[in-house]
């Protein structure tokens with residue numbers, strides 16, 4: 001058995017974060033989320049890409065809804081990264097910028113009261129778009 005004591009305290013989160021499950025960006029995530037209080041992390045292949053392909057039917061949108069219901073995030077942060085395998089390794093920054101803008105649009109349409117920000121990660125870091 002692996003022993004660990006987890007808190008039973010309920011909490012509110014600083015942010016709901018949608019991030020790609022690509023482990024190469026896990027170190028960047030640790031830095032990115034370092035000062036965010038109890039982030040609700042939704043970590044799936046492609047990050048915010050799911051929102052651009054399925055719109056209102058996106059799995060991610062349902063997860064964001066649960067974050068809002070349970071932990072009332074102050075903001076929603078959407079990430080995609082260069083050469084993402086879930087996007088066929090696309091290398092064009094403009095491709096991801098366009099996808100992120102669409103993902104933001106989908107989230108804002110569904111949850112207009114919560115600020116939504118978009119971020120593009122590269123192998124050198126991350127920038128807000």
Ligand SMILES: [Zn+2]
Nearest residue numbers: 020022046084
């Ligand atoms: Zn990826």
